[in-house]
Amino acid sequence: MEARNNLVIFISEFRKSVRMLALAIALTTTTVFFMAPRLLEMVQHHLADKLYFFNVAGPFLAHVKLALFSSLFALMPWVMTVLWRSIGKPFGVKGGQLITFIFFTCLLFYCGTLFCYYVTLPFGIKFLLGFGSAELQPVISVGKFVNFTTLFILAFGVIFELPIFMVFLAKVGVCTRAFFERSRRYAMLLIAIVAALLTPTPDIVNMTLMGGPLYLLYEAGIIILMIMRIK
Incomplete structure (x- = not known):
């Protein structure tokens, strides 16, 4: 009954x-759309060489997706404020605690996206394209390139928030630190499943690039709980 009441709240x-x-995301996406060609050029210069399209609407849809991702990236503090207000109210989390959760969630999100953009994605793309040869040249679709990069970056931003949600669950009494310590093997299995679902391509390289940092973040969450003396 209590869980049902919390869900209603x-x-x-x-x-x-x-x-x-939703209105702010739509307006921001519309505004950023006019800057999408420049954004695509910047991302392409950092991660890829030539891009191609195989249908008439390909470039347009790629620009729309990139604009939507950029708006989510820019408005993430607002997104997290809405999310944490909704999550925190049933558990009585408000005031300074709420601001702390919002701040560190946004910080971890942006750290995750930057880590992915500057470290994981360049390494992963270089590794995967390294299997090409003189007879096997890559022809990368602009649509799939945008899907791959934006989903991968967004997913990394989300998974980097794992420690703060672990702290929240322990603080409100949903899970204990001992529970997280006992559940390492199950966490590894769940992380493997999440990595398989969130990575744009289901190969072992991309799964490892996401699953490895995610497990380290799980361990970091346990360490943070120990430092904060939350049982």
């Missing part, structure tokens, strides 16, 4: 802000 609180947030 969460949904009620979430609905108060989600319409304005």
Whole structure:
């Protein structure tokens, strides 16, 4: 019954802000769309060589997707504020604690996206394209390139928030530190499944590039709980 009440409170609180947030994302996406060619050129210069398209709408859809991702990236503090207000209200998390959770969640998200953009993606793309040869040249679709990079970066930003959610669950009494310590083997299995679902291509390299840091973040969450003396 308590879980049901908490869910009702969460949904009620979430609905108060989600319409304005959706409108802001739509307006920001529309605005950023006109800068999307420049953004695509910048990402392409950093991660790829030539890009191609195989249908008439390919470039347009790629620019729309890139604009949407950019708007989510820019508005992530607002997204996290809406999310944490909704999650925190049923558990009585407010004031300074709420601001702390919002701040560190945004910080970890941006750290994850930057780590992916500057470290993981260049390494992963270079490794995968390294299997090419004189007879086997890559022809990369602009649509698939945008899908690959944006989903991978967004997924990394989300998984980097794992420690803060572990702290939240322990702080409100949903899970204990001992539970996380006992559940390492199950965490590894779940991480493998999440990495397989979130990576744009289901190869072992991309799964490892995501699953490895995710498990390290799981261990970091346990260490943070120990430092904060949360049992």
